[in-house]
Amino acid sequence: MEAMEVDSSSKNGGFLLQRKQSLYTSLDSCFEIKKEEMYRGQQFSQIYYARLYLMRTLLYSLVPNWKPLLPVCTVLGLEEGKECIIVGTLYKHMKLKPSILEEYSKERSAIPLVKPHNFIHPDDYLVLEDESGRVKLRGDVLLPSVYVTGIVVALLGKGSDAGYFWVEDILEAGLPHQVERPIESGEDKYVILVSGLGVGSSSSNPLQFQLLVDHITGHLGDAKEQSIAAKIVQVIIAGNSVEIPCGLLNGQNLSSKDQSRLSEPIKELDILLTQIAAGVPVDIMPGPNDPANFSLPQQPLHRCLFPGASAYNTFKSCHNPHSLKLDDVSLLGTSGQNVDDLEKYSDAKGKLDSMERTLRWRHLAPTAPNTLGCYPFTDRDPFFLESCPHVYFIGNQEKYDTRLIKGEEGQIVRLICIPRFSETGVAVVLNMRNLECHTLSFGTQFG
Structure with a gap:
């Protein structure tokens, strides 16, 4: 001080x-980027692992007050029709998300490029991912337009035979202390x-x-x-x-x-x-x-x-x-x-x-x-x-x-x-x- x-x-x-x-x-x-953190060819996946570890520990501590009687599963451990809680990182599949390859191919075409202000689309959907795997999410409480790739959340719902997870409720970390x-x-x-x-x-x-x-x-x-x-x-x-x-x-x-x-x-x-x-x-x-x-x-x-x-x-x-x-x-x-x-x-x-x-x-x-x-x-x-x-x-x-x-x-x-x-x-x-x-x-x- x-x-x-x-x-x-x-x-x-x-x-x-x-x-x-x-x-x-x-x-x-x-x-501050410290000397021991200087770039040595490391990949960006590491920061996602660090984020998931931090946020998951936090969300696990909040789950007992949110839904005390329900089990917490991994994506790989989901069972069809069984209600449970899964914690992981959201990934948002976006139809309009810019791609450098698409931009290159469009630049070579005669049609002029129109750059939108916002890239959301009604067909966007969310996926939840942890170390064990990933599962597609559906449900009325989880709006893809609100969320973005990189957020860690806890979801209450059930696995389905069609391979997706039906979301019934969502827990965000909330304001910190x-x-x-x-x-x-x-x-x-x-x-x-x-x-x-x-x-x-x-x-x-x-x-x-x-x-x-x-x-x-x-x-x-x-x-x-x-x-x-x-x-x-x-x-x-x-x-x-x-x-x-x-x-x-x-x-x-x-x-x-x-x-x-x-x-x-x-x-x-x-x-x-x-x-x-x-x-x-x-x-x-x-x-x-x-x-x-x-x-x-x-x-x-x-x-x-x-x-x-x-x-x-x-x-x-x-x-x-x-x-x-x-x-x-x-x-x-x-x-x-x-x-x-x-x-x-x-x-x-x-x-x-x-x-x-x-x-x-x-x-x-x-x-x-x-x-x-x-x-x-x-x-x-x-x-x-x-x-x-x-x-x-x-x-x-x-x-x-x-x-x-x-x-x-x-x-x-x-x-x-x-x-x-x-x-x-x-x-x-x-x-x-x-x-x-x-x-x-x-x-x-x-x-």
Whole structure:
């Protein structure tokens, strides 16, 4: 644990405003790819075995309270007409799931390709798999459109002579245990959540970002606004902070002019991050467009990219997903890839529904490694949720949205969709005291 040393104050009308501080604890160690885990040709099946072992142990502990008198079988041990419980990993057979071979053959045909937003189809069906075998699932309670490949569940039902398992009831892991936090204790402390800054992109407005920086650092507004800004204890930037012109990266040697064009957005971002870090602790996460590794968990952006901001101990380059604790409030978030991918392969009313499902399935990225890029861990699954966060956020969304959900054991989680700042000019403000949040909008239109 470490307390942030922030020496940021603002004089206004003779009064000296002292910035509030919070105790910061990083919980990112599980997302770090350690030296002994370096890639040596291992297959992705290992992470599924690790996930099944973790989740099955958990589900076995929940079964006695769910259906106490029924036996638990393996897929191979199913008997026709005998009611039992089976635990395994779901696999979703999808008619429209993209295939690189099909895409190649279609590209060579004269018919233009139409890329659908979502790949679900009425003919999709689910299969349950464990170490002993796999069985096709049927039943009215298990909707293929809701689930995706990679989720571990317990199913109650009967085997049939036609070779499928008729599902009568389903048990998901549910929200994990949550460490209690004091109810509405202490004073207002704010966390600024921003995403999709897109420095260097055509939609990015430098003035908009500068206004956000000035607000955070207390250089904007009257005495009242500055007193609110002094209560900002943390800034979290959730991915896609820069947009590098990819057209320059064609495998050829770059001219000095093109090298300058590549580095310009990162230099501009560093200047702004330095201004924030001089007054407030700031965490920056990598996103799909940032100069970081593609597969989850993304490792921190290298500190050499930010020579100015790195000089401050308030600046932290973090993993994606990112997990941290501020005082008594635990926060967990991603740059959006996990939920964006989930939305392609399942049906939900919105991003918040998909976020809630990942918590109830107790897995941050269930579609990894099937359709979402993921590092091939051999003996662990870092996306398994051992504890329930108080705040769960995703970045790079089209619009701001939020919801407060409650678990059966009294867990309370604030879900937040952070919109792309370069397109909306909107940042999200979270009050750690009561988990309430609102938006800050930075328009640059002058009439």
